Amino acid sequence: MAKRPNKVTIVDVATEAGVSFGTVSRVLNQDAHVKSETRQRVLETIHRLGYVANHQARSLASGVSKVVGVLVPDLGTGYIGEIMRGIDVELGISGHDLVLYTTHRAAAKEANYVANLAQSMVDGLLIVLPRKPADYTGTLTERKFPFVLIDHQGTGEDCAAVGATNWQGAYSATEYLIKLGHQRIGFITGSLDLGAALDRLDGYKSALRTYHLAVDPQLIYEGTFNQPDGYTGAGCLLELEQPPTAIFASNDMMAMAAMDAARDRGYHVPQDISILGFDDIPQASLVRPALTTVRQPLEQMGRVATQMLLEIIGGARSKTSRIELPTELIQRNSTAAPKDRTG
Amino acid sequence: MAKRPNKVTIVDVATEAGVSFGTVSRVLNQDAHVKSETRQRVLETIHRLGYVANHQARSLASGVSKVVGVLVPDLGTGYIGEIMRGIDVELGISGHDLVLYTTHRAAAKEANYVANLAQSMVDGLLIVLPRKPADYTGTLTERKFPFVLIDHQGTGEDCAAVGATNWQGAYSATEYLIKLGHQRIGFITGSLDLGAALDRLDGYKSALRTYHLAVDPQLIYEGTFNQPDGYTGAGCLLELEQPPTAIFASNDMMAMAAMDAARDRGYHVPQDISILGFDDIPQASLVRPALTTVRQPLEQMGRVATQMLLEIIGGARSKTSRIELPTELIQRNSTAAPKDRTG
């Protein structure tokens, strides 16, 4: 209703330049079949009139919106911010706009809400950290709608995804702790309905086995990736008759909370207890002592996922594939050799 | 080009339901003039066919896109995340979608890039933390395009904006430090081209004057809101012959870096030196000692700004106005009375 005033259309440009509006369209779309003289004149007119192509009209006519939807659980964490940065960079290069959906919003609507909005608005979807991927992947795959999952270990689904080497990262970190001399290493898991959480747990267990250390169920606390679990979990672990000398939390938020829990019980980190995290969110280097952690290449994950999505949209890549980016152990000051080795 | 297959249009629904597609449109738009019996039938058909309205077509025909653009400098900081959360909530309620633009991207293009994209895509714009507001406000105001500035103290511009009581917050915090017994209070400013930074500096100075303390230029270090300035600034301040017993940084990032600087020089916080920040970003409560700071109601700022924008878009509010939300001093553990009062 509220039509914007002073809008210049393709017709205005055509009239001014003395050509048909079809020609203007050709110029706009880099069509080669335009005399360069004509092209110049049109370009000049466009500039002079301050013409801006109407996105909606263009999408409607062409069937391509040049918009990508990004579905995220939340924006509060630096974690998502890093991924978003990578997405933004790639989208900027390819000239796509980015519409942001929050899972929270999506959850409020019917199950195929995502599929619906996708259908009516964007060319493809980037889904960050999906808790219940099945909610999306079904309809989306069925409708052959382009999408890529970020940081999710599919448990069987057959769709494009990018993640990190969670198993490897957890294995290396545990190995590092073991080599430091730790024999009893506590572990705080993430939400075990998430593949990433499972893989990290497996990596931890495998490392223990490799070094012939027992996998003690008492030393494994089941968390949910949320900060409070780190505090509670570390608390439980430290109350044990034989408390661990190191605690490996499945993400940095929980690790930081674990540090608090240890401190509140009079432990000094890392002298009395080593704490190790996962993710390397920006805060990890800020806390004291700075957190030793497994870095996920979050920004890169965003970039790679976006590139994949763009290829799928362009029809260049149809194969469902999963890419795993390498993790890296970042040694800082929250880990050290245990005090005594009476493990 | 790549037309999506299996798309159900309003015409399909109409045919199936045995009505004209105009009637379907009425049902879609909650038009009262439809027999409830017909409405039911149409609704049922829509559901059965899995019809989804095409966003672009609707926007094109109606001139309203139900999309709001949000322009942010970055996503890495929890700061923006909080504001975004507020925006998202309100937009969710009003049924608008949100397209995200990064200042970084915008800066790469011509000056009126923002105005252009606005014109062709969204109903309104929310601009978070604009460094050079003039770049946007000019064209936007001229074209009567709805927009609201978030967390920016206009220096003369006459446009809708929401911010916080920066002066008041800085005044109260300084007063708190004085009452604790501090006489020499260092101050690290933000970018002084920003109104918010200026207001905080003024609040600090005013509080000193109120309590008849000298405003010593040596104690004021000019920063830019970026983390490194906190470290450098605190370093300079502490090297002074008569170093301050407290340092008030214009945001939390700098305050946290100031804590590091103090620690690296052998100071204990808060015993030897008090540190105070501004913003209350999520990390503030996480660092050790937890940071005493001035809380800005970031999420609420996002909500209020969105409400304003929606009103402007709806034509309900045309008056340019600025809303200031109250700040609040959050006492934590980085501040204490000075050791001795030989100020």
Place this chain on the structure above:
DNA sequence: GTGAAAGCGCTAACAG
């Protein structure tokens, strides 16, 4: 090379 014409899927004004 360029113009003309047919839609894209929908809203909105106008008939009836």
Place this chain on the structure above:
DNA sequence: CTGTTAGCGCTTTCAC
């Protein structure tokens, strides 16, 4: 109450 009609601004054949 409902059908019809004319666009919204642009892409894309198809002629010439």
